[in-house]
Each structure stands twice: as C-alpha cells, then as structure tokens.
Amino acid sequence: MGRGGGKPGAQSARGRKQTWQEWLDDYEAASECISKHNVEERCTDAGGLTRISNFLPEFVAEGILSVLKSIPDSKWNETSAREDYRQNNISHSFASVKQAKGLDAVIRLFTLVRPEGLHAFSAAKYCKRDHIAPHDDRAYTQVQLDSGRVITTSRDLAIIYYLTKDWKEEYGGVLVDLEDAAAGPSGRRYVPQWNSVVAFKVPRYHAVTPLATDRPRYSIFGWFLLPGKRYPLYTGDDLEEHKQRTLRAKHGQQPERKGKAAEEGEEGVEEEEEDGGDEQEVQAAPRSRAGAAGSSGRAGQPASKRHHGAEPEVVNSSNERHINRHAAAADAAAGDAAMVVTSVQAGSRGRSMHPEPSGGSVVRLPGRWQGRRKHMCI
Ligand SMILES: O=C(O)CCC(=O)C(=O)O
Numbered sequence: 131m132g133r134g135g136g137k138p139g140a141q142s143a144r145g146r147k148q149t150w151q152e153w154l155d156d157y158e159a160a161s162e163c164i165s166k167h168n169v170e171e172r173c174t175d176a177g178g179l180t181r182i183s184n185f186l187p188e189f190v191a192e193g194i195l196s197v198l199k200s201i202p203d204s205k206w207n208e209t210s211a212r213e214d215y216r217q218n219n220i221s222h223s224f225a226s227v228k229q230a231k232g233l234d235a236v237i238r239l240f241t242l243v244r245p246e247g248l249h250a251f252s253a254a255k256y257c258k259r260d261h262i263a264p265h266d267d268r269a270y271t272q273v274q275l276d277s278g279r280v281i282t283t284s285r286d287l288a289i290i291y292y293l294t295k296d297w298k299e300e301y302g303g304v305l306v307d308l309e310d311a312a313a314g315p316s317g318r319r320y321v322p323q324w325n326s327v328v329a330f331k332v333p334r335y336h337a338v339t340p341l342a343t344d345r346p347r348y349s350i351f352g353w354f355l356l357p358g359k360r361y362p363l364y365t366g367d368d369l370e371e372h373k374q375r376t377l378r379a380k381h382g383q384q385p386e387r388k389g390k391a392a393e394e395g396e397e398g399v400e401e402e403e404e405d406g407g408d409e410q411e412v413q414a415a416p417r418s419r420a421g422a423a424g425s426s427g428r429a430g431q432p433a434s435k436r437h438h439g440a441e442p443e444v445v446n447s448s449n450e451r452h453i454n455r456h457a458a459a460a461d462a463a464a465g466d467a468a469m470v471v472t473s474v475q476a477g478s479r480g481r482s483m484h485p486e487p488s489g490g491s492v493v494r495l496p497g498r499w500q501g502r503r504k505h506m507c508i
C-alpha cells in the first residue's frame with residue numbers, strides 16, 4: 131500500500147487533505163479519535179459490553195478495508211475445529227492474520243484504546259459457513275517481556291472492529307451476546323455494522339452465527355491483556371458445566387452448584403507481581419489440548435502450527451514496568467519499541483489461539499508513534 135495512495139480525507143495542519151495512511155501515522159489525530167470514544171468507560175457503564183458506531187473517520191475505515199481486501203488468500207491462516215468438550219474445542223472456523231502489508235499501522239491504532247496495555251490483535255475474514263460456537267474468550271497468554279522474562283497474562287478486554295458494509299441479519303455472521311440479562315437466554319444479536327466497534331470485558335459468553343452469504347466478513351479483533359491469572363480456565367466436562375451454570379445464573383434461573391468448577395467460582399485471581407516473574411509457573415503451565423482432534427488447519431502446515439493451544443502471538447512493550455499501567459498517558463512509554471513474544475494457552479474456549487508463527491522486528495515509527503509500545507504482527 132503506497133503512501134498517499136488513498137482518497138484524501140481529514141484536513142491536515144497545513145491545509146491539505148490527509149490520506150488515510152497519513153491519518154494512521156498522525157499520532158495526535160489517531161489518539162484524539164480513539165480516546166474520545168472512552169471505550170472502557172462505556173463498556174463498564176453498559177454492564178460489560180458496548181457497541182460504538184462510526185468509530186473512525188469514514189475515509190480511514192475505507193482505507194483499513196482496502197488493507198484487508200488486499201491481503202492475498204495465501205496469507206490468511208484458516209483455523210477450524212469441531213465441537214469437542216473433552217479436547218477443549220468449541221466449533222469454529224474463520225481465517226485470521228497478524229502481519230500483512232499495511233496491517234501494522236491498523237493494529238497500532240486499536241492499541242490506543244488502552245495505550246499502555248499489552249495486547250494481541252489480528253485481522254479476521256469469515257467466509258460462508260464460518261462461525262464460532264458459544265465461548266467466553268478466557269485464555270492465558272504467555273508474554274515474554276523485553277528483559278526476556280516470561281509472564282502469564284489473561285485476556286481482559288475484547289475489541290472487535292467491523293468492516294462489513296450494508297450487512298444484513300440474513301447474511302449471518304451475527305455476534306450474539308449471551309450474557310445480556312435483558313435479552314434473555316437467546317442473547318442480544320449484533321449484526322456487524324460497518325465502521326463500528328463492539329467491546330466487552332472478558333470473560334463473557336458470546337457466539338458468531340454461521341455466515342450464509344458469499345460476501346466476506348472482515349474485522350479487526352483482539353484483546354488487551356492483564357498480567358496474572360485473572361480467572362480460572364475450564365476444560366473437559368467443566369467447560370460445558372461452567373457455560374450452563376453461567377448462563378442460567380445470568381438469566382434468572384437457579385444455577386446448578388456442583389463439581390469442582392462451581393466451587394472455584396470466579397474469584398480465583400492470581401495476580402503476578404509487577405516486578406516478580408513467575409517463570410516456574412509459566413514453564414509448568416499445561417499446554418492446551420485444544421485443536422488436537424477435529425482440527426483442520428491450512429494444508430501443509432505442521433500440526434504444531436495448527437494447534438490452538440500454544441501458538442505464539444507477538445506484541446510489543448516499550449517498557450515492561452508499565453505493564454500494569456494501562457491507563458497512563460499515551461506518550462509515557464518512551465524508549466525503544468521492543469518486541470514481546472507471547473504464546474496463548476487455551477482458555478475455556480477452544481478457539482483462543484491463532485495459528486501463526488512468531489518472530490518480528492523493530493520498525494521505526496513516524497512522529498510520536500516512536501517510542502510507543504508497538505504490536506508486531508508476523
Ligand atoms: O467477530 C466477532 O463478532 C466476534 C469474534 C470472536 O468472538 C472471537 O474472535 O473470539
């Protein structure tokens with residue numbers, strides 16, 4: 131995607147219209163736009179999930195869509211699995227990618243929702259029949275900080291940005307929030323709306339209905355991560371039992387209180403100290419069994435790369451001391467953007483991983499983006 135190739139949009143300081151690429155590089159413009167949405171506040175105020183329309187200037191949304199559309203088929207990593215509670219898999223299929231031409235700047239933009247947060251974002255493409263069965267996004271992500279120390283983090287805030295023009299309910303691909311108490315057990319349906327964001331606190335049960343159209347459903351999706359184990363993970367029989375119990379409790383019915391998972395409840399948060407790592411625990415952490423059965427990845431890809439349980443994700447941290455200060459000023463993290471390699475351990479949702487190799491390099495960033503924590507996509 132060449133510089134200056136997009137349609138001009140916002141007026142720059144010098145009076146000339148900015149291209150979408152220039153806007154993405156314009157830290158002040160991007161930062162002002164994202165911060166004015168108060169995503170986290172709105173999410174909390176709305177009971178844990180919010181939708182925000184017209185999230186970005188129209189010309190920027192168009193530019194981002196062109197980035198996703200220009201990603202060749204060969205770059206998209208297909209991930210799918212059949213339902214298998216014992217293997218910690220939930221039924222899902224779609225394609226995702228973390229690194230592609232122009233995607234770095236797009237992902238960097240979304241990191242401004244929580245400027246000092248560790249994060250893991252990707253682009254997604256759903257085609258006909260693609261879907262995700264009910265799941266709550268729980269997962270632990272192993273993060274290797276600049277120092278080389280590895281910490282365990284938990285997904286904390288999910289963000290999905292939709293690039294679906296004129297999407298209709300009958301196309302499928304509807305996000306169903308299963309924890310909206312007012313909506314009842316069938317859930318509240320969010321037809322993916324062009325240039326909108328849905329944000330929610332993890333864990334929260336939700337699903338994506340199967341696509342019934344030949345149109346691709348494009349989105350940017352990911353999570354902000356917090357250090358520590360913020361919730362228990364459920365596997366095997368406990369996974370289904372936990373889902374049933376949570377949804378029954380949400381919708382006013384008496385939850386069944388039995389089994390180990392019920393006793394653990396939601397309170398079991400193990401928070402890692404900001405400075406004290408827990409490498410022992412990281413190394414001892416069980417690998418997910420997700421994807422071991424019924425999983426079908428890209429042809430020719432080794433099974434280990436299709437495995438949903440331990441795929442590396444790559445995020446960047448400019449300063450590991452700031453990992454807990456996600457609300458700090460955006461430019462507080464001065465210094466080199468250094469790579470942080472993460473891998474994800476399956477949560478109580480089989481499709482938590484994204485089958486992409488790790489790696490990355492430090493890229494020079496324009497203007498005040500320089501020195502900011504940067505998400506590297508490989
Ligand atoms: O794309 C969506 O609407 C939701 C995606 C999702 O639930 C996920 O990626 O975990």
Ligand SMILES: [Fe+2]
Pocket residue numbers: 265266267336
């Ligand atoms: Fe999800």
